[in-house]
Amino acid sequence: MIKTVLIGLWACLVTLGAGYFGTIWKSTVSTAAIDKRNFKTVTVKPVSIPHLKDGTVEGYVHLQLSYVADGDELAKHGVRPDAILTDAALKQLYGVVPENAIKEVRTDLAEKLKMATNKFFGTNIVSEVLITEFGFIAAGAARKDHFPPKSKKGNAN
Numbered sequence: 163m164i165k166t167v168l169i170g171l172w173a174c175l176v177t178l179g180a181g182y183f184g185t186i187w188k189s190t191v192s193t194a195a196i197d198k199r200n201f202k203t204v205t206v207k208p209v210s211i212p213h214l215k216d217g218t219v220e221g222y223v224h225l226q227l228s229y230v231a232d233g234d235e236l237a238k239h240g241v242r243p244d245a246i247l248t249d250a251a252l253k254q255l256y257g258v259v260p261e262n263a264i265k266e267v268r269t270d271l272a273e274k275l276k277m278a279t280n281k282f283f284g285t286n287i288v289s290e291v292l293i294t295e296f297g298f299i300a301a302g303a304a305r306k307d308h309f310p311p312k313s314k315k316g317n318a319n
Contacts, residue, residue, distance in 0.1 A: 200232065200233035200234050201230055201231070201232060201233065201289070202230070202231055202233040203228055203230050204228065204231065204242065205226070205227075205228045205294065206226065206227040206228065206244045206247055206248060207244070208224060208225065208226040208295060209224075209225050209226070209248050209252070210222040210223070210299070211223045211224075211225065211251070211255050211256055212256075213298070218301075219301050220300065220301055221298055221299055221300040221301050222299045222301075223255050223296075223297075223298055224296065224297045224298070224299055225251055225255070225293070225295065225296055226293075226295035226296075227275070227291060227292065227293060227294065228291075228292040228294050229243060229247060229279075229288050229290065229292065230288070230292070231243065231287050232286075232287060232289065235283075235285060236287065239283060239287065243279045243282075243283070243287060243288055246278065246279045246282045247275055247278075247288075250274070250275045250278035250279065251271075251275060253278075254271060254274060254275070255271075271293065272290075272291040272293055273291075275291045276288050276289075279291075
């Protein structure tokens with residue numbers, strides 16, 4: 163009976179020791195791997211990319227992006243990557259069938275945009291591109307009252 167109690171006590175001590183040392187080991191590894199850079203998250207203005215078919219607009223691919231960038235690199239360059247990201251998105255999605263655009267977003271659009279922006283700057287200024295909004299708006303579903311009416315100044319009639 164004493165043997166059984168000692169084996170049980172030994173098993174408990176081994177389990178507690180393994181848990182304690184495992185926790186200490188895990189916490190030292192994770193703190194050593196933390197990057198000390200000054201990261202900033204920036205949201206880019208939304209963009210609507212027209213989808214054309216046979217010369218008419220069938221709808222718009224609506225896209226809004228955010229990116230995570232090194233704040234020190236942003237300050238060093240003085241130029242924000244917003245325009246470069248928007249340009250790269252337009253080049254990727256302009257004229258693409260909406261179903262293919264959805265496939266593009268699902269696969270690697272964010273990675274392509276990140277690579278294009280970093281290539282432009284010549285450094286890894288953008289560490290992550292996030293697609294915060296994505297959708298397709300049919301041309302008939304777009305609100306007509308969203309746009310202000312054109313002024314009729316200058317008409318002689």
